[in-house]
Amino acid sequence: MVKNRYSRILVIDDSKMDNLLIRIILNKINFSDEIITYEDPMEAIKFLENAELQGKGYPEVIFLDINMPIINGFQLLDKIQSSHAKFKNCQVYMLSSSDEVEDIQKARLYPNVIKYLQKPLDVAEIF
Numbered sequence: 001m002v003k004n005r006y007s008r009i010l011v012i013d014d015s016k017m018d019n020l021l022i023r024i025i026l027n028k029i030n031f032s033d034e035i036i037t038y039e040d041p042m043e044a045i046k047f048l049e050n051a052e053l054q055g056k057g058y059p060e061v062i063f064l065d066i067n068m069p070i071i072n073g074f075q076l077l078d079k080i081q082s083s084h085a086k087f088k089n090c091q092v093y094m095l096s097s098s099d100e101v102e103d104i105q106k107a108r109l110y111p112n113v114i115k116y117l118q119k120p121l122d123v124a125e126i127f
Helices: 016-028 041-053 073-083 085-089 101-108
Strands: 006-012 032-038 061-065 091-096 113-118
Touching: 006 016, 006 041, 016 032, 032 041, 041 073, 061 073, 073 085, 073 091, 091 101, 101 113
Parallel strands: 006 032, 006 061, 061 091, 091 113
Antiparallel strands: none
16 A cells, blocks of 8 residues: 555556556555556657646656657657646656666656666565
């Protein structure tokens, strides 16, 4: 059980299986009222744009995979942090199966990134 339960979170990972596993883990610990998942990072960006434009609840937390086709997690962060006003209040967990030091260091440069988590996701690492 988590101390702070979130209203809405977003999981962006190009792996359908990882999205499913993350959803199961987060539901098990009662992390959020609503978990939205996207495999396509461009569709996730559209979702974020619509949520902001339509006044719908912007996610409080984003779990974001680094290595994805089309655009990677860092490119997605660059795009949304410069164009989404509500993003400044959003916490980001970077996800990767890689333990590349460069990725970990790069993730630390983003003010919204609160943790770098290795896949598969471990509940203990979230806190």
